[in-house]
Amino acid sequence: MGPLLIMDLNTLRHSCSHVMAQAVKELWPQVKLAIGPAIEDGFYYDFDKKEPFTDEDLLVIEKKMQGIIASDEPFLQEDLAKEKAIELFKKLKEGYKVELIQALPDKNVSIYKTGKAFLDLCRGPHIKSTGQIKVFKLLSVAGAYWHGIETNPMLQRIYGTCFETQKELEAYLKNLEEAKLRDHRKLGPALEFFDIYHEEAGAGLVFYHPKGALIRTIIEDYEKKEHLRRGYQIVITPHIMQAELWKTSGHYDYYKENMYTFKIEDKEFVLKPMNCPGHILIYKSKTRSYKDLPIRYFELGTVYRHEKAGVMHGLLRVRGFTQDDAHIFCLPAQLRDEIKKIIDFVFDTMKIFGFNEVGIELSTRPEKYIGSEEDWQKATTALEDALKEKGIVYEVNQGDGAFYGPKIDIKLKDALKRTWQCATIQCDFALPKRFNLAYIDAEGKERQPIMLHRVLLGSLERFIGALIEHYKGEMPLWLAPTQVLLIPIKDTVTQYAQEVKQKLESNNIRVDIDMRNETLDKRIRNAELNKTPYCLILGEREAKQGQVSVRKKGSGDQGAIALDKFIEELTNQIQEHR
């Protein structure tokens, strides 16, 4: 047998997961099998075993797998009548498999056999024989619920991956290493952007240090300016509001487990988990005419949500975060256009921050929801139509919408092609109804506006996390907290360094000065590690001629130029970035 002409990587990985399961069964016959599919970067198999698998176990399993591969056992497929299959797996005491077969609609089920005794329920396809597996590696063990349902028993999942060549495997492992180097949880604190790990303050709460706060401020300023330019109005609403309001909005009934509530003098208050009710109160503060619509309220709204312990993750999942949140109140006739405008706004914003690739998903009605089916249908159609009219390709996530409406999620892709959920656009007929929102139409009749909820960056925390990983902590010039670091060579030039600093500052360039009693080399190394875009080396030569010696991060010494010239060039470069 020659090699496969077209090797389907998924098939290969799926087969590899079978081999792993076979190895596990041979080593621990009492282990029960659940499922073992191929996934994006490899495969896994879920096992029911009392004692946890250890890292040493993984090595033992790998060795066993190598044996199975070496003996080149064929994958044999066979169709069995459903009843017979159930009987067979009952006899094998594979309860999970029995459950799976019982759930299958067909009369016959497909079984694969490898080796002497390894049988698995499987649709296939598989490679011809185990010898076709060349390179594989078991990566980790983790718990996973049977069928992914929280109340089901927890199984042990072994993750592994498999490639056609050693080279590809190494590239994959290298990519994992690369991702580790970009980890914002490491880089953020190391670069003094933020920290998040104060046990005494509580989990999931972010402390922005000066540099991180500066980055965030730059982003916020950009957003405020851009929203005003695009016809939004900035509003600011309270952080605590009484429970009454959240009962009206439905959050109290549908979102309670995530809300921070407290009682003062018999009144119950809620720390806001969302900004919508606040914006709604502003809308309701007076009678609105159809001529006023659309009304677009924007708020950098800080919200608190009690996420379950164990789901927090760096800046990506926290308990207190700030959304670049807007609510648009519009006429039915304006809906599609408003959605399209938001989509454009999202794309423009992503581009500004250096993300050029996105993935788009439409999420439909979940099990827990408010509002009528008819409104859900209308809202979903509006979102779909806007996407279609813009010629955007999207995936559908059934049942993944918010409780008050369907949504479009726009996920950005970073330098390593990983996706980040940031922007979302939600169409909502339910809250306007609950709050009795109204406008007066051309005939003088009261009508109900439609409400759009949307965020562009999502949460500033998550977005900053994405930025750090995308740029590996090396912020683009316009976002870099320190754009230029001055390094006076010795203290005879500190006077000149001060002058340069002032001149740069008066040109709105963010500048720091490193006057520490350290060698030039040491201070340069430091600047490189801090990922400062530019260093200006200032010695007596430069002072004499009004020049600066430019060092660019990553590309080294650029030679000396006149200070004014440097300012001009840098200013241009900062402008270009945005």
Added chain:
RNA sequence: GCUGGAGUAGCUCAGUUGGCAGAGCACGUCCUUGGUAAGGACGGGGUCACGAGUUCAAUUCUCGUCUCCAGCUCCA
């Protein structure tokens, strides 16, 4: 919340088979005044995550709590 792993100086980590805790970097002082990625000397710094228990003695053993990590579930 669930399964498994972990918590020693600001950071990266060593160490104590139960007997007053260590390195490098960082920080401070002094020397050095340097031309593009680590100059030198000396020094300060720890309730060994927190709380109970066992013990003559706990950072080390046991239990509980908190936090973090890999996932599951959930999500901006």
